[in-house]
Amino acid sequence: MMRTPISINDENGLKKGPWSPEEDKILVDHIQKHGHGSWRALPRLAGLNRCGKSCRLRWTNYLRPDIRRGNFSDQEENLIINLHALLGNKWAAIATHLPGRTDNEIKNFWNTHLKKKLMQMGLDPVTHRPRTDHLDLLNNLQQIILNAANIVTNCDINNNALIRLQQLMTLSSNSSQSLINDVFGINNNNNTHSNNYLQNFYDGSNIGFSSSQIIEPNLQNFEDPLQQLVPQACRYQEYLNGDFTNVAASTISSSLLPNLVSVSHRCDSPVKVEEDNMMKNAKECCSPSSTTLETWGDFMNEDANDAYWKDFIEQHASQP
């Protein structure tokens, strides 16, 4: 949506944008003398070239004499948090409990400060309960790494990328997002491709692909395999979830899937031993019964086979 450029007139010739001190004075003087009455009639009566709605907003959010400006106190902050836990985003209702504060001011304060503060405290700013998205992220990372590992089996991949993948796989349940960022190179400007995908991933939003974008994973031509691996794994993850925004899952050919084979059959990488271990870990730890990365170390014994993966894929592909 385009925002109205600063200080222009709308189609009715009414001014929009920031208020000048002169306009403020006219509005205050008029309301002090006559009250606001009908907001729609006010601009004409006061001699302002504004719409009534703009006048009302300016008065209630800025010019009202009982408005209390300045930083929020700790008491106010706590009150807002508690009221938000009770009322949700009912800013007007919350504002009634904070004399002199406007709903707009509280909303802005929430969005710019309190939301972040709660998240840093490990609380979900919507539910006010301990955050679970970290666990969700780690659970999904298991899946992504599993899928990445499957893709790895079908291509040449350099040692560096494998080491980074292994770093990911050994993340504990205490892993911070910054560590994950670090492993993924999230703060590396050259890695914007994976950044975008992962950011969407963090946000929990869908990653939409058109049918032409869904391609068979092939990393052989990329300089940085991991950089391509992540989005590919995300796509594969989406396929497994039947979670395409633009394409019905049923239209996606099974030929688009990477082959699900054991490393020992396909991969000629010089770091085969590490891959073997990695694949074992990935397969075991991403079994449908696994719920957190804490379980990763508990599944080192059983060697998964193709039948296992067929079942696994079917289970996941059938999930909504």
Add this chain to the structure above:
DNA sequence: AAGATGGCCAACCGCCTCATC
């Protein structure tokens, strides 16, 4: 020094509710 980036927040937009006819 200069461009890029990110935070802040005033103001706008669109939708909703409610009162009135």
Add this chain to the structure above:
DNA sequence: AGATGAGGCGGTTGGCCATCT
């Protein structure tokens, strides 16, 4: 009962400014 308009509400935008690179 339905139409209309006014006011209220929450989400979003984008200009300004400070900080970073």
